[in-house]
Amino acid sequence: MTDTVFDLLDYWSTRRDQWVDIADSTNRFTLEVIGRAGFSYSFDSFTRRDEHPFVAAMTRGLRHINRNANLPPVLHDFPRRRAEQHRRDVTFAHQLVDDVIATRRREDPDSTGDLLGLMLNHADPATGEKLDEINIRHQILTFLVAGHETSAGALAFALYFLATHLDVAAQARAEVDERWPAPGRADIEYHDVSKLRYLRRVVDEIAAMAHRPTTSAKPGTPPPSATVDTHSNGETGFSGTLGEDGVPGGVLLGGRAVRLAAKTMVPPEFRPMNAAHAPRRESAAASGRRARRRGCPPRGRRPATVHPVG
Template sequence: MEPAVFANFVARESIPGSQLSEKPPHPRFRLPLVGDVLTTDFAKPCQRLAEQARELGPVFEQKLFGYPAVIVTGVEAIEEVNDESRWEKHVGHALMKLRPLAGDGLFTAYNSEPNWAKAHAVLAPAFTKSAMADYHAAITGTVRELTDLWSTTAEWIDVPAATNKLTFEIIARAGFSHSFGSLADSNSGSFVEAMVRELSYANRRTDVLPLFEKVFRRADHARHEADLAHAHAVVDDIIEARKHDSHRRYRDILDLMLDSADPETGERLDTVNIRNQILTFLIAGSETSANTIAFALHYLSTRPDIAAGVRAELDERWPTPEFPDIRYDDVAKLRSLRRVIDETLRLWPTGPGYFRRAKHDTTLCGRYRFAKKDWVLVLLLGAHRDPAWGHDADQFNPTDFCPTTFAACRPASTNPSAPAPALASVASSRTTKSPSPSRHFCTSSTWNPTRNMTSTCAKPSPSSPRVCAFEHVVDVVRRRSDRSPVEANLHQSV
């Protein structure tokens, strides 16, 4: 899910009956009725909230049109709201807008829904070490298909679009033994495009002004209905085909959901919930990994010293120019590459935050009282730039994740209710970038306002010698950065 999904998180959320022992600070220039509209950046809401956290502190309030939201960014405060004995997962309004697509899947299920606990129990074996190793061949095979395609094309490549298609394919092939089509086939992406449009529609819906949507966005709503029906139909067909497959040779996540029962209750997942889980995997694991790859490539293009270290690590393990034979156990040994990915996720987490709700009346930081079912937004975009990371917390510095450095700062940034597909996202991101430095690319970065996302274009060289791709990336990005703020463009949608 792209970061902009949190842009409207305050709509229709309130904190009824809250009696705070001390009101959290709020931005200046608050107005009656409309609240903090003068200090809210509606184009980059989460970036603005992260900036305000530095001024207002680790816990503060934003109010828009009468709807308050408490934002949490401080390390100690996050540790408190991650305490499962006092706080629990909350499906905030931003996630509720995905309910028509993913229903009671892990990402959007309410705590009270039976399938929430049932699906957790059924899907747990899908994320053991042995299961992750089983997915590895599908991941590397799909990555090789993409890099082979990039090495032979002479046209400019829209990197986020390509990596979105890549990650959808990885999840489909590894999890459900299904392919939406060859990565080289420009006509094979109707399902992927429908899913991306659905996410965009959820991001931009104006639920706080329903009349506006009915009057001015009829065409968007009609497209949404068509995309929703298409996505459901495609996944339903996948499930039905597997049910009627008498050979069942796959033994993947889909088989697990079809054949396994909750060990406590003995109940199985119903077909609609299986569809919701598949769509949840695709939502939670595709664009997240795709954007991580794009951001990491951008940072490596601007830091040739770090890119050289990654290249040296890969060359030491795979010195020949052929596509590397990456084994599952090799991935964990790529320490430099892992630090690059971890640092990319620190600066630009795949989701800028998550919601937590009080299980019972409680307090936060010993100052703010919350009633049962009151909620907060943990803003990871601010938490990951907390002073606990050091004076250069805004800078890309993978050494933050060297064992000694990380142990020293030990900031809190874990979401205990993160859906299981996030585990697979890290594996696919690391594997995807492993072969990349063996290719020869020139890139440029441009902003595509029609998609509200990064549009990073890359053009492969006719040759593919064993040189670092990023040496050429650096030259082009530096030249273009004189004319436009490349990094600002990359981060516009957050």
């Protein structure tokens, strides 16, 4: 994970004084993290000049599915050229994942250092059965396709809100600098994450804001631009000036200035301290146990209605 973060920073550094699409960058990043951490597979997201064939197939496939979502099944095969391309994309994705599984079985069959190894080598404790390769293929595709996009969106919005809330970004940076005061790239371990309490509140607040309304400042205007310009300088802190819309010019993350252009969006209030005082939501299981003790139906269930016969 940390290696992928450094690859992303290097990727931004090579694009000094150029426009960089942040949404594209965060999608590359999360897909690469899942590939490396989950299946020891790299999409070369930050070194390829062209788009990885799997990413291209996945993008076309999702577009095809979204286009057909509200159409009757009889129309799903039209236009034929597009439907045939979709079938080729699905076949290609299946073949790539099958090749990853076959390579693992051939070269390192007993490894359990990632999700793929666990799925291949661990059996169900009750039945003793292992997942078949078709099931594993579908699990991998689910992780890759459905697993990366939500995290990528959260990261992109986190960058936006940090760039527009300088006090929050300063406090988050201070927490990181306190834990890793030495210059250079920090060696971050898993147990370090739980100690970054304020950053966790930032992440929690981003997740909570996904359920709050976001409006447009100018009805009829296009959606906010997701692009940023990056440059490198020797300073730490913030650079840039306020734009016409009052959005700060930039925020330095790891010595790189990130300037967000979001002139049409009016976001809900961003206050990471909200997360510190937010009440804990009761899990469904806990709610069910509490309801049974009171003799009430669990949350989400309605009591059966008895109708007289005759």
